[in-house]
Every structure is written in C-alpha cells, then in structure tokens.
Amino acid sequence: xxxxxxxxxxxxxxxxxxxxxxxxxxxxxxxxxxxxxxxxxxxxxxxxxxxxxxxxxxxxxxxxxxxxxxxxxxxxxxxxxxxxxxxxxxxxxxxxxxxxxxxxxxxxxxxxxxxxxxxxxxxxxxxxxxxxxxxxxxxxxxxxxxxxxxxxxxxxxxxxxxxxxxxxxxxxxxxxxxxxxxxxxxxxxxxxxxxxxxxxxxxxxxxxxxxxxxxxxxxxxxxxxxxxxxxxxxxxxxxxxxxxxxxxxxxxxxxxxxxxxxxxxxxxxxxxxxxxxxxxxxxxxxxxxxxxxxxxxxxxxxxxxxxxxxxxxxxxxxxxxxxxxxxxxxxxxxxxxxxxxxxxxxxxxxxxxxxxxxxxxxxxxxxxxxxxxxxxxxxxxxxxxxxxxxxxxxxxxxxxxxxxxxxxxxxxxxxxxxxxxxxxxxxxxxxxxxxxxxxxxxxxxxxxxxxxxxxxxxxxxxxxxxxxxxxxxxxxxxxxxxxxxxxxxxxxxxxxxx
Ligand code: NDP
Numbered sequence: 001x002x003x004x005x006x007x008x009x010x011x012x013x014x015x016x017x018x019x020x021x022x023x024x025x026x027x028x029x030x031x032x033x034x035x036x037x038x039x040x041x042x043x044x045x046x047x048x049x050x051x052x053x054x055x056x057x058x059x060x061x062x063x064x065x066x067x068x069x070x071x072x073x074x075x076x077x078x079x080x081x082x083x084x085x086x087x088x089x090x091x092x093x094x095x096x097x098x099x100x101x102x103x104x105x106x107x108x109x110x111x112x113x114x115x116x117x118x119x120x121x122x123x124x125x126x127x128x129x130x131x132x133x134x135x136x137x138x139x140x141x142x143x144x145x146x147x148x149x150x151x152x153x154x155x156x157x158x159x160x161x162x163x164x165x166x167x168x169x170x171x172x173x174x175x176x177x178x179x180x181x182x183x184x185x186x187x188x189x190x191x192x193x194x195x196x197x198x199x200x201x202x203x204x205x206x207x208x209x210x211x212x213x214x215x216x217x218x219x220x221x222x223x224x225x226x227x228x229x230x231x232x233x234x235x236x237x238x239x240x241x242x243x244x245x246x247x248x249x250x251x252x253x254x255x256x257x258x259x260x261x262x263x264x265x266x267x268x269x270x271x272x273x274x275x276x277x278x279x280x281x282x283x284x285x286x287x288x289x290x291x292x293x294x295x296x297x298x299x300x301x302x303x304x305x306x307x308x309x310x311x312x313x314x315x316x317x318x319x320x321x322x323x324x325x326x327x328x329x330x331x332x333x334x335x336x337x338x339x340x341x342x343x344x345x346x347x348x349x350x351x352x353x354x355x356x357x358x359x360x361x362x363x364x365x366x367x368x369x370x371x372x373x374x375x376x377x378x379x380x381x382x383x384x385x386x387x388x389x390x391x392x393x394x395x396x397x398x399x400x401x402x403x404x405x406x407x408x409x410x411x412x413x414x415x416x417x418x419x420x421x422x423x424x425x426x427x428x429x430x431x432x433x434x435x436x437x438x439x440x441x442x443x444x445x446x447x448x449x450x451x452x453x454x455x456x457x458x459x460x461x462x463x464x465x466x467x468x469x470x471x472x473x474x475x476x477x478x479x480x481x482x483x484x485x486x487x488x489x490x491x492x493x494x495x496x497x498x
Contacts, residue, residue, distance in 0.1 A: 022210025039337035065211030072181035080127035085206035106337030119171030126175030153181030155234030163189035176476035260469035265422030275427035293398035347397030421463025
C-alpha cells in the first residue's frame with residue numbers, strides 16, 4: 001500500500017490566511033510560504049508571507065483592544081470562562097491539530113496528540129491563574145496611610161515561538177498572557193504556523209473579544225525582527241536560539257520593552273554509580289530521542305561515574321537499537337524526522353565534527369535510511385572531553401556525548417561547565433546525594449530519577465545564557481504584569497505649607 005493511503009497523507013495542501021481582529025484575513029496578493037512535510041516531502045500547508053505593514057496593523061488592533069479594556073477590564077472569572085471553553089475547543093479538534101502538527105514538524109503522531117491534549121490541560125490550569133492573580137497590601141504604615149501593590153497586565157505582547165513544539169510551547173504562553181489581561185500578536189515559525197492560526201480561531205470561538213489574540217505569519221528575520229523592534233509592543237516573549245535571543249534583547253532597547261527569553265540548552269544527565277541503571281539508560285534514551293533531539297530541555301550530555309561507564313554504554317547501545325524510527329504518521333513510531341534540510345545538515349556536520357575531534361562513536365553516526373524525508377540515527381559518542389565542540393555547542397538533534405567523572409565535585413563541575421543552564425537530570429538512589437546535586441547544579445529545571453516531565457503548575461525557564469523570565473505556574477501569569485504601588489492617605493492631610 002502506498003504511504004499516502006496507509007497513513008492519511010493529505011492529497012491537497014491546506015491553505016491559511018492570517019488572523020487579526022477576530023477574523024481570518026485572506027492572503028490576497030501577498031506571497032505564500034509553502035511547507036512540505038519533512039518526513040514525506042509532500043506539500044502540506046501554505047501560509048501567508050505577511051508584510052511589516054500587516055504587523056503594524058495587527059499591533060494597532062491589539063493596542064486598541066488593550067486600551068479600551070474589553071479584555072483587561074473583565075473579571076478574572078470571566079477571563080477564566082473563555083480559557084476553559086478554549087480548552088474544550090482544543091480537545092474537540094485534537095485530531096485535526098495533531099495531524100497538522102505532525103505534517104509540519106515530522107514528530108510522531110502519538111506524541112503530537114499528547115501535546116495537543118497537554119495544551120488543553122494548560123489552558124485549564126491557566127484559567128485558575130486568571131482568578132488567583134492578586135497583589136498585596138501594607139496595613140502597617142500607620143493609621144494615616146494604606147498602601148496597595150497591584151498587578152496590571154503589561155499591555156501588548158509580541159509572542160515569537162519556534163518550530164520544535166509549535167502548539168505546546170504556544171500553550172505554555174498564550175493562556176497565561178490572556179489570564180493576565182494582556183493582548184497578543186503572535187508570530188509562529190514560518191515552517192510550522194498552522195496550529196497557531198487554528199488556536200486563534202479556537203480561542204475566538206470560545207468567546208475571546210476580537211483583537212485580543214492576533215496571528216501574523218512570515219519569516220523570523222523580517223516579521224520577527226520587526227516585532228522585537230516595534231515601539232508599540234510592551235513585551236516580547238521569545239523562544240528559540242540563543243543568537244536570536246541576544247538580538248531580541250538588543251532590539252528591545254528602542255522602547256525598553258520587557259523581554260522574556262527561553263533559549264538553548266546543553267543539558268547534563270548525571271548518572272551516579274548507585275543509580276538504578278536500567279531506569280537511567282531508559283531515561284537518557286528518552287531524553288535524547290524525544291522530538292528527535294530537537295528539544296531545548298533534551299539531555300544531550302551524559303555525565304557518568306567512571307566505575308559504571310562501560311556497563312552504561314553497553315546497555316545504552318542495546319536499547320538505542322530498539323527505538324522505532326520512521327513515518328511519524330505511524331502511531332507506533334517513537335522518533336520521526338528532522339525539521340528542515342538545514343537543521344539536518346547542521347546535525348550531520350556536528351556528527352562529523354565529533355568523529356574528527358577524536359570522540360569514540362558508540363552507535364549511530366549518520367542518516368537513518370529512508371525512501372523519502374530526513375531522519376538521523378540516535379548517535380552516541382564516548383570519551384568526550386569538555387573541550388570538544390560536541391560537548392559545548394547545542395546540536396539540537398539526537399546526538400549524545402558521554403563524559404566520565406570520578407568524584408561528586410567533578411560531576412558538578414562538568415555539569416556546570418557550559419554557558420547554558422536550562423535543565424539537568426540526576427540519577428541516583430541516594431536521596432542525600434540527589435539533594436546535594438540539585439542544589440549545586442545551575443539549571444532552571446532539575447529532574448531526579450526522571451527527565452522531561454512536569455505540568456503547568458511549575459515554572460519553566462533558564463539560568464545563565466538559557467534565558468530570562470519564567471513561564472507557566474502562577475509565575476507565568478505574573479510574568480506578563482507590571483507591579484504598581486498605590487499610597488492612600490487617610491484622615492486628612494498634615495499641611496506642608498502652614
Ligand atoms: P531561531 O532562533 O532562528 O527561530 C526561533 C523563532 O525565532 C522562529 O519563530 C523564527 O522565525 C524566529 N526568528 C528568526 N530570526 C529572528 C529574528 N531576527 N528576530 C526575531 N525572531 C526571529 O532558531 P532556528 O530555527 O534557526 O534554529 C537554530 C537553533 O536554535 C537550533 O539548532 C536550536 O539550537 C535553537 N532552537 C532552540 C529552540 C528552543 O526551544 N529553545 C527552538 C528552536 C531552535 P522563522 O522560523 O519563521 O524564521
């Protein structure tokens with residue numbers, strides 16, 4: 001049976017306009033961005049290459065929607081109702097959203113479904129955030145004074161999201177921004193825009209006032225850059241590479257906009273000799289292969305105690321061979337394709353670099369054979385020292401380095417020997433050792449005896465060059481607020497001029 005019939009590959013690409021002021025705007029005579037499925041090399045979607053004028057129009061709409069308080073002026077309870085209905089809308093369209101996500105990203109369909117449903121779950125959590133958000137009072141300033149500390153929505157938020165988790169990362173931001181009362185202009189990656197556009201429709205149908213959530217599509221270097229420089233955007237939330245994160249920070253200086261950044265990582269998996277080795281091996285494999293290694297919190301550096309390194313390597317190699325790589329539309333697939341030919345070339349060039357720098361190849365080492373599409377074998381390098389490029393730079397693909405240590409201090413030193421600080425995993429059965437390690441490791445998220453897990457209740461974000469600010473949890477709502485202090489004089493004024 002041919003692939004198209006077997007797994008529902010669409011016969012026609014789906015066309016999208018863009019979404020501003022509660023309505024679809026047709027592409028008209030603007031250019032198109034065509035997206036081919038990276039796993040099948042079939043044209044699957046066409047979105048609009050918006051212009052900077054389109055961005056300006058969308059920002060003006062979002063500004064008006066913020067200024068007239070059609071959203072910010074509602075109670076938290078009313079905002080929560082919209083977010084809860086949006087969660088229902090996401091669940092109702094899970095099949096459509098998951099299919100588009102898989103076609104555009106090449107990620108396994110079972111994973112895409114999980115991410116869409118996870119997105120609905122985040123909306124439900126954030127609805128509570130709209131109601132829980134509150135300030136503070138100072139009733140200890142004497143009988144003639146009362147002070148309030150209030151939180152207000154920051155204003156118009158420009159939201160720039162990447163291609164690795166287009167829907168899930170969006171859902172880690174949008175409902176929190178909306179819970180705070182802000183308005184949004186979002187720009188998804190031009191290779192994965194479909195589900196962001198559909199989310200705008202879903203939230204609009206859930207009762208969000210027009211103009212509160214707008215989506216502009218197009219390239220990062222044009223629309224994204226213009227967004228970071230825009231004088232009428234109050235905050236930019238950017239998720240992507242550390243390089244563009246830096247340029248976002250620089251561009252923000254024009255109007256001193258607030259910037260939230262979630263950037264790269266080179267995340268350690270510290271495996272102590274007393275770990276449950278089968279669990280650690282499985283966790284390290286999952287942490288590397290999840291989303292084909294294109295995951296900012298993926299654990300790409302195994303830091304392993306020397307006495308168990310040989311056994312760890314042996315079990316790792318055996319289990320890697322069992323990972324099911326292939327057509328992401330096959331519900332049994334665990335690891336799909338790489339997002340673009342550019343990213344594929346980047347990963348392959350790092351693999352070659354690892355070989356050239358003298359690291360020892362344990363398994364993998366190149367492309368995974370397929371009739372169409374771009375896939376990479378999970379690749380493990382051992383005898384990796386911290387001066388090697390593959391140990392220092394974010395590869396963003398299924399490439400693992402193994403570096404050994406002999407003492408606890410050495411393990412921490414290796415784990416922290418990076419410009420990044422996004423996440424870390426610690427594998428040990430000794431709770432004291434785990435606690436000492438998670439206290440010392442420099443990372444925004446630490447997992448003990450597990451990896452890449454969590455829920456919307458807890459905050460995410462990075463130390464060092466992995467970013468600034470925090471998303472999700474109640475912190476994720478507060479992130480999009482300004483703090484205002486109000487002093488109220490009581491009981492008449494003690495006059496300054498007699
Ligand atoms: P980018 O940082 O270029 O892309 C992330 C987002 O930023 C996309 O929406 C992109 O739009 C947009 N963008 C691109 N250029 C600009 C700009 N000048 N101003 C504002 N926005 C911009 O990542 P790449 O796609 O180039 O991936 C390169 C590397 O970045 C990866 O190998 C990985 O290391 C890292 N990365 C990290 C991610 C994370 O989750 N932390 C996610 C993605 C990448 P568009 O795609 O339309 O150009």
